[in-house]
Amino acid sequence: MNFLLSDKTVGFIGLGNMGGAILSALLKSETLRPDQVLIHNRTPGKAQKLAAKFDVTSVDTPEELVEKSDIIILATKPQDLLSLLESLKNTFSSEKVAISLAAGIQLSTLRKYIPEAQLVRVMPNTPIFICRAVIGFCLAKPNLVLEKLVTKLFTPLGHVVSTEEGEEFSALMVASSSGTGFIFELMKYWQDWIEENGIEPEVARKIVTETFLGTAQMAAESPEISFDQQTVRVASKKGVTAAGLYSMRELELEGILRMSFNKALMRDHELAKENS
Ligand SMILES: NC(=O)c1ccc[n+]([C@@H]2O[C@H](COP(=O)([O-])OP(=O)(O)OC[C@H]3O[C@@H](n4cnc5c(N)ncnc54)[C@H](OP(=O)(O)O)[C@@H]3O)[C@@H](O)[C@H]2O)c1
Structure with missing residues (x-):
């Protein structure tokens, strides 16, 4: 994988407060073009509304979204994430990047469910809603290309900080x-x-x-x-x-x-x- 965002398809699963805010900021800042974006939400109406608003594509199933995306942003509540990943176990191959926003779910837990995927944990604070967040992230394995890609993706939303998982990330x-x-x-x-x-x-x-x-x-x-x-x-x-x-x-x-x-x-x- 290279660090060019412009040739990647980015999928969003979960379009509540956080998923919606990130989607909107990345499109408004022209970090992503609408034709690069796929979205899916459990209640389809939410995704359909956003698809109409931003001219992005809403897909019917999370499986289809993962299959067609290079980078998948997982923005469900933590309590919904693991059952979702259980159902997607065989869909995440090694070239897919899975970015989890879920508070309290560690990379080691994510790895149990989707061991093949390149895993990233991101923690934004609520000023993300005005694009003034502090956004911490950590990777499962050191990977400079992925680090650059994640930094590029989230910079329109605030100040991005890469840390080690563990004490640094928690602090x-x-x-x-x-x-x-x-x-x-x-x-x-x-x-x-x-x-x-x-x-x-x-x-x-x-x-x-x-x-x-x-x-x-x-x-x-x-x-x-x-x-x-x-x-x-x-x-x-x-x-x-x-x-x-x-x-x-x-x-x-x-x-x-x-x-x-x-x-x-x-x-x-x-x-x-x-x-x-
Ligand atoms: N909000 C914050 O300030 C904040 C800050 C830092 C991190 N986070 C993290 O961000 C994540 C999202 O939080 P949020 O506040 O945006 O939650 P939210 O508003 O409840 O949104 C979650 C969305 O995920 C959808 N969803 C749930 N299960 C799904 C599934 N299996 N497939 C597809 N979509 C599914 C829900 O759909 P329905 O419409 O059907 O409910 C809902 O639209 C959480 O992991 C949280 O820890 C949030």
């Missing part, structure tokens, strides 16, 4: 996917506090989102300045910000966050065991 998943949820939780605390100080909810929400966006944008535009240095720049000695930061450190906020990350990591390990 990336907790930091970016669960991380989105953790950040929303923090944003809620921020907003509640501003409102308690008399500001209208809508205004408070805007203050929070702009503060987070502006801070992230500044960090993104100055990668050479560490977060520590940025903090020092914001906080003048014995000033207002310094007083707040002192309290955060005294209350060991870092310890609380680390504990939360580790709990999420443990749950990821449990899920991987349940699905193995």
Whole structure:
């Protein structure tokens, strides 16, 4: 297989939130042409609607989709994936690339069902819906061509990071996917506090989102300045910000966050065991 996307047929099985968002972004960004795309969904109406909208081909069975595709994006819920793969066991040959989006299903489990296929596990976070995701992926075996191909395919949807499966992939998943949820939780605390100080909810929400966006944008535009240095720049000695930061450190906020990350990591390990 070469790393040219333009000569590959890409099939999507499962066209819910994630499958639909990826399909739409890849076509809108012209990463894929409509004639390169096949789709299939359990409830056919969903696929038919998308086929009409994007001028792609909807096929009746997952077997037909796998047979006719070079790259197959598996975007069903994790609980539906293994029975689907069981039925496709003999359809995946060694030149097919299977990309699983399923949370909590490891490559070793996928290998039991479709041992021939070239396996990729991808974990995007929810900002994929606005094409600002962090998208982690890992391969079953080192393969530079496949790594380039996967990076090319997902780059229109955000920042793509290749990792090893295991601790690296789990840490990336907790930091970016669960991380989105953790950040929303923090944003809620921020907003509640501003409102308690008399500001209208809508205004408070805007203050929070702009503060987070502006801070992230500044960090993104100055990668050479560490977060520590940025903090020092914001906080003048014995000033207002310094007083707040002192309290955060005294209350060991870092310890609380680390504990939360580790709990999420443990749950990821449990899920991987349940699905193995
Ligand atoms: N949503 C997220 O933010 C997010 C983030 C990271 C990873 N993921 C992963 O992305 C995957 C998809 O999640 P989602 O949120 O998009 O789920 P979803 O909205 O429920 O979509 C799943 C789709 O798969 C279809 N499906 C189920 N079994 C099928 C089968 N045997 N053959 C063909 N189609 C089948 C469903 O069809 P019906 O119409 O019949 O139900 C549905 O349209 C999951 O593995 C999840 O772990 C999601």
